[in-house]
Amino acid sequence: MRASVSPLEQTLHAARALVLADLVAGDVAEADVVSLVENSVVERRWWVEQWPEGAEYVAGLVAQDVQDALLERYGRWPLCPVCGSGDPHALDVEPELGADPHWVCHKAGVKVAAVGSLGSAAGGTTPS
Numbered sequence: 001m002r003a004s005v006s007p008l009e010q011t012l013h014a015a016r017a018l019v020l021a022d023l024v025a026g027d028v029a030e031a032d033v034v035s036l037v038e039n040s041v042v043e044r045r046w047w048v049e050q051w052p053e054g055a056e057y058v059a060g061l062v063a064q065d066v067q068d069a070l071l072e073r074y075g076r077w078p079l080c081p082v083c084g085s086g087d088p089h090a091l092d093v094e095p096e097l098g099a100d101p102h103w104v105c106h107k108a109g110v111k112v113a114a115v116g117s118l119g120s121a122a123g124g125t126t127p128s
């Protein structure tokens, strides 16, 4: 019976992997930071068990949880890779509660990358 992985576990696993990928991209995936992700996933497991329809929102929520936790312990994350000048500022997750979450820079008014894809955005914006 333990061989099958529930959709809930798959969702949580995917959310964890996406946020970890973004942390690695920002060079902040240290052990204590990874534990912040684990803590968020535990909380969101409870949350999505209460509200299964919210499963597709989990990645964006975990990203915001980790962002909030890092702000207290580490500082702003993820820093905006788009704006080359001015004060360093963090990206925001949009939608805050929705599917297909993205990192956006409100200063430049651009979508920077999907959550989980910051690594590919760090070298500059892709022409599209």
Ligand SMILES: [Zn+2]
Pocket: 080, 081, 082, 083, 089, 105, 106, 107, 108
């Ligand atoms: Zn910016």
